[in-house]
Amino acid sequence: MTQYTLYGPALSTYVRTVRMILAETNTPYDLKAVDIFSDRDPEYLAKHPFGKVPTLEVDGETLYETCAIVEYLDTVVGNRAFTPADPMGQAHMRQIMAIVDSYLYAPAIGVITIQRLIVPSQGGQADEAAVADATPKVKTALEAIEAIASSPYLLGPTITLADFYLMPVMLYLSKTPEFAAVTSEIPQLNAWWASVSHRPSFLEVIS
Ligand SMILES: N[C@@H](CCC(=O)N[C@@H](CS)C(=O)NCC(=O)O)C(=O)O
Incomplete structure (x- = not known):
């Protein structure tokens, strides 16, 4: 089973956007907190060089930028249900x-x-x-x-x-x-x- 780890604080708008797709599709994932009001630690910057949230790890492979994450999730767990056909x-x-x-x-x-x-x-x-x-x-x-x-x-x-x-x-x-x-x-x-x-x-x- 694919392992999804989402990095970011639950209060972030972009993190919420990604979490809605995971929730809509009943996809299990781990949410790992990132403090966006302090300097990002080097471990997080190694995943996201711009230090923003969210970052999604898919079986250890890193993906950032919300537009890329949501289109990926819509394809792999949403069966393109969240993109118009035309x-x-x-x-x-x-x-x-x-x-x-x-x-x-x-x-x-x-x-x-x-x-x-x-x-x-x-x-x-x-x-x-x-x-x-x-x-x-x-x-x-x-x-x-x-x-x-x-x-x-x-x-x-x-x-x-x-x-x-x-x-x-x-x-x-x-x-x-x-x-x-x-x-x-x-x-x-x-x-x-x-x-x-x-x-x-x-x-x-x-x-
Ligand atoms: N282009 C990024 C923008 C993400 C973004 O701006 N996230 C905000 C939180 S909603 C953030 O990381 N803020 C912390 C900061 O700018 O240091 C994306 O689409 O993922």
Whole structure:
């Protein structure tokens, strides 16, 4: 039986994306914690030279970058259930994943989540100027996804890797005061979020 070891903290959005596929497919795996708030140790850097999470080991073979990990898992344990069959659907799925990577993650998680949830939890004060700068960037990214998205899932009738990318980011945003502003013009994504946020695999990985 294939041995899967996933490295990363359970609170990471990208780790949650990978764990959702493992949960959806009832795939057993070990989760090994990585402290992303301290310097990475040389042992971890030997697996992931950029020091990010997640990293997945498959029978000892190392894979990093979430897009590569999820496409691999979708093939080997998901039987491609989480990728649309048609080429345009596949392209839209990758487009949404790329929007999350390139335009949403940094302002939504790197700024708003860190400033609103992490900094105060450590006794600090949010950098309001940074939050104010990040908020319209998040709004633009979510509206771009809204323009591509279908329903009830982002690519139509079945859940795909694109949904698994966006859900963990939406969860953190939903806990911040900026959520109302960034979601004010995305009715379809709001309906999607109201529904997918109760999905059992999601509840499992965020617990
Ligand atoms: N391109 C990477 C990005 C991964 C990423 O940014 N992970 C965050 C956690 S969600 C991280 O490692 N943060 C720690 C850091 O940047 O030092 C991927 O797709 O896996």
